Amino acid sequence: MRLSLPRALAAGVMALVALTTGCAGTDGNVLTGPGVTADTISLGVLGDLSGPFAPLGKNLMQGNQLYFDKVNAAGGICGRQVRLVVADHGYNAQRAIDLYSQVEPKVLGFVQLLGSPMTDALKQDILQDQVLAAPAGWSSWLLRHPYLMVTGTTYDLEMVNGLDYLVNQGGVTRGDAVGHVYLDGDYGGNALQGSTFAAGQLGLSLVPVKVDEKTRDMTAQLATLKAQRVKAILASVTPAQTVAIATAARAAGLDVPILSDNPGFDPAILRTQMAPWLEQKLLMVSSYAPFGADIPAARDLAAAFRARYPSDAPSAAVDYGYAVANAYGEILATACANKDLTREGVHRAFRSQHTIDTGGLNPLLHFSDAGKPSADAVYVLRPDSHVPGGLAIVKNLFVSALASRYEIAAL
Template sequence: MLAACGSTADSGAAGATGAGGVKTDKGVTDTTITLGIMGDTSGVFKNLGAAINAGNQLWADSVNGAGGICKRQIKIETVDHGYKADTAKTLYPQLEPKVLGIVQLLGSPVLAALKQNLIDDNLTAAPASWSSEILNNPNIMMIGTTYDLEIVNGLAYLQQQGLIKDGDTVGHIYIDGEYGGNGLKGSKYYASKHNLTVKESKITSTDSDLTNIVTGLKGAGVKAIVLTTTPGQTASAMAANQALGLNVPVLGNNPTFDPALLASPAAGALGNLYVAASSPPFSAKTPKAVELAKEYKAKYAGAPLNAGVDVGYVEGLVWQAVLEKACTNNDLSRAGVQTALKSLTSVKTDELVATLDYSSPGAPPTRGVYIAKVDPKAEGGMTEVAPLFTAPDAAGYKAPFQK
């Protein structure tokens, strides 16, 4: 009688059978599916993190308003690790028992710290981090392309525009660690195909004044600078680029720009900054991006207009595809989520990112990017200058764990 009334399913017990005959374990009851956020709303990526959180919630609101998934409402549990791996390690055991999976796990250092936990708990996580070095973790559900491929595509765009050419020297300023190292991998690969010389400058995540580094790059005769940095470091590099009269184009990975920089002393120096990202800038004119921007401004009036909203919404859309497939399979357990994910070969997101294929372990699920350029007049501070594309060099790139 107790089982028939659903008490076992409501507890989220391992191996339970819930409403509709669907197998469940942690994070799922007869009425809810709970997903987690491990984000950053107090650290160096706090503005990006808050926008991604908002995108996650807008997706959940949309799904719930349409009746939910598998006759269950989406619930989100949120923790803030402040981009600190040790804090994340403390918060993880508090969150893990409550959730079926993680809709957003922000930060390369955090992902590295929790890698074995995710594997041991068979917990699927969508990272708000895009290093191809994490694709050997079967529990990672990458949303979009990776840092190395962002840079390959971005450098290809600069060359297509005549801003760099074969044989040039480019500088790459990068944070020591998985984030920075993966961006650098893209520069080195593109350089190997186009006879470029890459002048590497390694920094820490807490370095704030990059003037000396940019001075050195000027002395090396660089024709462009690549950044895999925090937004604050981007501001310093851009200010030095202008103040030293270097004024070369600068290409950044997707986390390098924050619209708040337009209110900083470096605002006037940002005009040469291009950003390569899987998702479009906030001001993009694709129909879904326009719709999402309108919803965000209505629900979060006064909040910064940040492209992280699209990132968060896409994380939700991919989770939706996985959950709907798992429901069709009558298995909303963590193992069922993994099975569903690996069966997806063509996840579409209304062009918020390129079509995603999760059937090849170790390979990025897509290779396409948008290119945006800083524009103080645009909502969110950036204007799309290249629609979704994949450069030939990116198409031929083999990721570290790709088979």
């Protein structure tokens, strides 16, 4: 399978290529809003290209760009080329606020908004401006916001699927204790919501351990978990903290599996002394495919990445960046078909999306049910320093029986 344009988008490109910007109510023309000219649709990227998540932010942006390169080469959307307006907030919330005020009037929407603190700082502005924004975050709490496009399986569902997988593999059994080291905030807190549900349903005793972003040494936390005789450790932390958990677990003689959700991994952790141990003990759950995975869409994307960025190191963030741009492109094509490229028209098109197929880069995406996750399936992945991007598939996309029974908290 090639990186071909999805059918809805191809129809928008081919059937609507002759349309140009028009006045409201004029037959045969398209209503337009901010960021749309006769030949261009501009989308914003508020990312981290210089701060602590710069490698992730760069790969996300590259994935975004590779998708729209493909679209533009095929004629664009609604006869217009899609242009990315990129701004680097350096993982600073105040900087993000300042940049948003500069970029927002120039764009139709935001295909990337990286960082939970930045998303939280901008939620009210996004609501007031009625601009569709795709956060690089997967808290189900974000589903409460009508203009945040959460693309993929949420943290709570990742943990429900992941813990059910551990039990089904026989590594954990009813009556066992399981630790969960989690970051204070919407990422860790939402993941804990899922692990709490799963542990209760599976007859496990959950031992939660809260940390903050400044926690570097996990010796005390792992001593607590060892004293509770945990049989597995769940981790909803930064990649550096994933390494710290593994380091402290090995030092404590706590020889148990570690299960992390997608923000807890970066290929750089496989360049640490803990790499061999991590390759044996760490599992990841994620709703987007690892870079270069043995599925056609991921293979083709890897080839496109190497051709466009031959000197850059890839990660799974390339796949996510491409997939979220794919979803945004489908939404724009639908808005074009509806002859309404205003922000209101884009939002209506967003909520009309019943199924978006990214070729396995993400599960099938559904945005039509407000307040519900766009997906509930995950991959199970294992670190592998011998593959580009550092992750290999252990289990292909699946939804556990337990996840099928899980209900997102009422909005």
